Amino acid sequence: MIKKIKTIFVLLGVFLSSCNAQKEEAHLVSGLRAPAYPLVTIDPNTSAWSYTDNLYDESVKHWTGRNFPLLGVIKVDGQLYRFMGKEEVELLSLAPMGDNLAWNARYITAAPNANWNTLEFDDTGWRDGTAPFGTKVNEPRTVTNWEDEKIWVRREIVLEEDLIGKNVYLEFTHDDDATLYVNGMEVVNTGNKTGKNTKIKLSDEVVKTLKKGKNLLAGYCHNRVANGFFDFGLFKEKEGQTFFANTAKQISADVQATQTHYTFTCGPVELKVTFTAPMFLDNLELMSRPVNYLTYEVKASDKQEHQVEIYFEASPNWALDSPLQESTTEAFEDNNLVFLKTGSKSQDILGKKGDDLRIDWGYFYMVADKQNTTYQIGESSAIRASFIKNSEAAVEKGTGKNQLSLTKKITLKNEYTDKIMLGYDDVFSIQYFGENLRPYWNAEGKSSILDAFHKSYDQYNDLIAKSTVFDHKLMSDFSEEGGQAYAELCALAYRQAIAAHKLVKAPNGDLLLLSKENDSNGSIGTVDVTYPSAPLFLYYNPELAKALMNFIFYYSESGKWTKPFAAHDVGTYPLANGQTYGGDMPVEESGNMLILTHAIAKMEGDAAYAKKHWSVLTTWADYLVENGLDPENQLCTDDFAGHFAHNANLSIKAILGIASYGKLAGMLGETKVADKYVAIAREMAKEWKRMAKDGDHYKLTFDKSNTWSQKYNLVWDKIFDMDIFDVDIAQDEIAYYLTKQNVYGLPLDSRETYTKSDWIFWTATLAPDVETFKKFISPVHRFMHETTDRVPMSDWIYTDKANRRGFKARSVVGGYFIKMLESKVK
Template sequence: MVSTCSLWFYIATLILPVTVCAQQTFFPQAAVPLAIRSPHFSMWYNCPADTQPLSNSWLEFWNGATISWGGNIRVDGLTYAWMGQYNLQNSTANVTDIKITPTRSIFTMQAGPMNVTVTFLTPIEPSDWVNQSTPFSYISVEAQSLDGAAHLVQFYTELSSEFVTGIRPQGDQGGGLVSWQSSRTATSIYHQTEPEQPQPYAEVADQAEDGKGYLATTLRPGLTWAISRDTQHPFINFGNLSNAEDSTTSGPLGKPWYDVAFAVDLGNIQSTPSPVTWAIGYVRDPVVQYSTSSGTIELRRPYWTTRYSDIDTLIDAFLADYPAALRRAIAFDEKVMGDASKISSEYVDLISLVARQVMGGLDITVGSGDVTDATDVKIFMKDIGSSERVNPVERMFAAFPAYLYLNASLGGALLAPLLDHQSNQSALPYAAQDIGTTYPNVTGTHGPHSQGVEQSGNMLIMMYAHARVSGDGSLLAQYYSTAKRWADYLVSNALTPSNQDTADGESNANLTNLAIKGIIGVKAMAEISRAVQEDSDAEYYDSQANSLSSSWLSLAQSSDRQHLLGQYGDESSWAMMYNVYADLLLQTNMVPRDVLAKQTAYYQTLLQTEASHLGLPIDYVSALSKTATWTLLTSATVTDDGVRDQLIRYAWDRAATNKTTGKYPDVYDADTGDRVSSGGGVAGPALGAMFAHLALNVPNTTIVVPSSGTSRPNGAGTGNKSKSHVGAIAGGVVGGVVLLALIAGAATLIYRKKRRGGRSQRSLSPHRRHKEEEGSLDLTLPYPFEGDTDASGGGTPPPFVGVRSSKAAREHERERARLMHQPDRNMSSLFPLSETGHSIPSSEQISTGASSLPSAFLTGLRSEVEHLRRLVQGLREDRMQPPPEYSSTTD
């Protein structure tokens, strides 16, 4: 007899909707991110209007190409599909809920008497670059009885070789030649498939032709496997597989289809004791063919190879890490979604939708060799869904808020190859657009182009943004003259740009939005100069930026001074001033707050007069299209939360519509929502602009610049490996700082002796030498050291190092001994402690401590002390420089 509970359950099954698409409060434009790990590993679920859900659809590569990855659950002998398009006699599982977080897509569905939860987890771990670069993703399945009874449950998943080649069957003709095999480790079993004749660094229909696909799981009771033309029917009939490969190990892609598959028999259960988990991966090694600035070719390897020497070790570690990886992912999701919820719930949805593709557009690499070097890091971005270019500067600029929020060191490693290639190319006064036209072939920069203001502004803004958030100033020092070249170009061309194109493909002269980007770039150069202690340059670029911004305000504002024009002098013109975002991000204050407030009020008017149901166009010129990237940057510049939320809502509306197919594009028609192919892309990292609001709240860090950075020619080594330019230093910072205090005491003693008539006039050179009649006193500081410790536990300073007359040396040592044995005259009482715990006097403090000396003498003394102080600071910063891959802006 059927129980009342069971009867209710089966009635409910009949009335449940087949598809959840129309039910969702937020369903992301009919495309859900599933496993997005790298530019060539990007798998999605597509559910446009009026079609079946995940349980009756094959997955897709980002460009829409089918990837036959499926899954079934067998309950009491009846088989239900929970992923994939199968012609089953029984049924598909009915999807009842979908939840999307930054790292996970979670499907809840019903398969007969069992509730099934399918979780796709792609970890985002921006502060662990081994984990982040690991080219694997998880899928786990759990089941729970709905009627309280135990049921016989078996799970199944299969994958075809469409994963590893873009060459698809044409009619009866086969596709690309592929091979397959199964392997076992001590704890895992995995299937591998790859092109039979790999084509290094080549793509077909956007898919790489030199990678290997993997489907793996942990060895466990009830596990069976097969590689065969027919793996599903044995599972449907018996709930298990043959544990064997067909005799054929390779062949053309297509009919008869060969699949690699696993099945797990859980027996009679009310619920799964733990998730049934598989790992899917796509491995390319090397990943990038990189032509260096010197012309040599580097075959860059994935960063994970710095920890794992072979695929077996990697797979075992990845599978074993699932419980911990899930906990980390949940914590990451809670942090990111919590931060986003301070803006709006729609903003949470947008951030959750794009997070995986923002990170999945990158390859984190190290140099090749017998031993990989974890400090030799370069990151490469593919312009996915658009131009396929390598490290496209304008797309990096759009995505940069995400990297600043997640870990600003990602931005530095992205900038590094761009800067490396341009450091020795002084023929172009402006920044390049990219470093290659066809990913993953990094051929270097290109010739002249018409985006000089656009790309130079982008590069300077990103360089300074990376340094001020990460604290790593090595790129600023190493490529200082390159940055100056771009800044000088902007000084001459930013205010009234002509014959210039924008990132949106517009070429009108005197575009207000383009001009302010260049001006902010000049101001960023002033801050870069200040960071590397090039004070005269800082003053120059400050002056230029202030003058340019003043002129810009007079040209850019409407005649009534109530809003900004899209083009100088055209009172009917307007634009989304998304480039003003950089001013807020860098806190450069080029655009006054009252101007932003007036512009916000003007946006309110535009939203009523110019916006469609999917948002505001970019400007008065591009009336047919808009970008989600620029909309989100603009929303972060307004002073009214209502206007902010409406702009975000427009982007959300476009993401939520299922009236168009494909992944969320960053450029689309404002009226229809259709993708605009010119200048836009899909499934790529540029949607990192969605993180614009979160990046504004990332704290800044003191920029640490190698002391010798500005004296080294561009491209010579890295900031982390720079050597100090203080050649004769031989002791420690502590001992050196003691000497700074002794200068004041020694100078006082010398002056007193002069007043007694015993000495001739002395002078202090600003070039580190104190000359006297009997010899010269070398004030060179010692190398950092840990001082000897006496019985009392105190540190003993090192002896004074330098060439001097014996009389001067004796006099100095007597004064040094006197000072060190007077507790009220040690350094901590003379000068306050610095952040390192060492006392470093300023020139003003020297003036106060030796006020009895004549002003001319004090002027020279202050100059000398200030110089020595900079040397000590440089040494301290050089020692404290962190490896970029471990810098993080998140807790």
């Protein structure tokens, strides 16, 4: 049965009657040093993070790693303190990346002779190609198709000057391993990992080799599995003036589920800055509203009066795919609010698809109450100088690289609290089988972004209070259920998981919560991304779990997808016009859909959703009966590790998918159907045990002894008490896993030292008690706290070193919530 749990918001009346929730330090402070701190989290396009310990150490960045410049400076009695972001130093292109301007090179896919990476090497016999190089089927930005395992690339460049004494950077994107050279000197060796738009500063020794005339950039890339991509370029810093060199001193940083809190000292005043995304999953209009808050609270530490000015500056990059694109800017007032607006000049709505992209249609807004606020649009040096000099530069409008700035002037006598709002109007969000769909908050096109900002402004006090209560409850409840480390990881995962989706309404009225496969291949609505992320949505609102699946059901039921198993995806983000992934995952995706449909029925206590889709569920269940016990050579959700036959964990998924169908039939009163399919599943489970047994544990594949893997799919058998597999299987596996853990967690299987952090949480939930559960979670927490790869949480990480293998900012961290899902089901 499902526990009848009161919604968290019933606590608000009691809580707010006793204290002011904005001022109350009610939450349990997180001790996690996040690999990256969520700042503005709306959707895959508007997702901004701080990649450093201090908010002012680097520029604010999009999840892809591109700069989303957002500056914050406080002036106290004339003294400047930069507390957010870093003045962006413009990089001038010496050899552009292919995503900005295609470049030509010589390449080969068989191992070359020695010294291939030097300018003098004779590359006769090499092929001519245009970058980027990649697998076109899954990497839409590819120009030259590369499907071989390895590639060697020689790129001659001509410099107009010697670069001695200059700050020079190499930028590169690679999938997978890459080694890069400048004039024969190795400057990058990534090892076994992927990365996008990584920048490194070249050493003085390397820069000395960059002479006027011909030079050589050379690179090697190894595509281990599935997608391949390779691109690199050279840049130098533009010399210019720095206005805000002096920084505040950051005292603390604290990540909660809906808020990120910072505290600074700025001379005689204390400054608190909080980023809030009020993403409550039981309020779809609010969850999808594209407005976040930045609250700032200034307090005089010495109790004296001070003249204070707070300055915020944003860049047009927030509304551009590439900083080289032209933008338009404007400022205007509407009732009590001032709006600063920027967007691309071209406005090619839904004109691009892919992974390493940023939105370049619609408009970014920075908004504030106009009382005591001045605003400027102009070239960065001009508006920064005017802030320093207390002058007001003319407000400009038009194209170019105009920055947006807001300044609030305060006579501080004790303390002062105010806010700005940051948001994005994408106009149209998703193309769904040929039809452009608006975001859910404006699905009918009857509202406007101005209305959304005014509503957010008016609801500010209430929403900040609710966010505080929500954050406190999550940390408290999750700590009690799984420990402090578990709570801190789930708090960090909350906004990341939600913001990797876009909520829209289908033409038939269905809710569609469409994921973007971030830092992978950019697929939209991927079923094997839905599967691991679903626990978050099942826990808070099963209607959103349905929204993760509705488009896959429609794809089959409409006849657009005709295969007897579930599709992998419905396109490449943001174009959901049909599967674009290069391979099917028949057992994987069919099992996922059946298990999650059963999960929805269990959470709701009603199988009506399954009944609505019964015909296609039957087709998928029968496919698994025929093909699921001993899967043939095929892809599964862990396709990055390679695909193979006889996958024991995939077999578990198939068996539980069949069992889920039987259980659903029972809920619908179809007793004979229920008995038949549950009996089939139990018989298959007995055979599975015989085939997979390998002494004190169970195999990775049925045909290979002395192997092992995480059997995380078993978790549903436990959560829903399905009684399909013998309970001793999970007991034996958990005991065995504890002997295989490394410092940063349990490897995915016996082949490699890397793991998937989301699957560890599923495996840990199989543990018989909370103390054993914590033994699996603690190493993951340690990894996130210590990793040197400062990106939004990665789910594909090494367990023996503090590095990610690949992936970041993905929705699958919603899977961390599976322990809480178990606690809700009895």
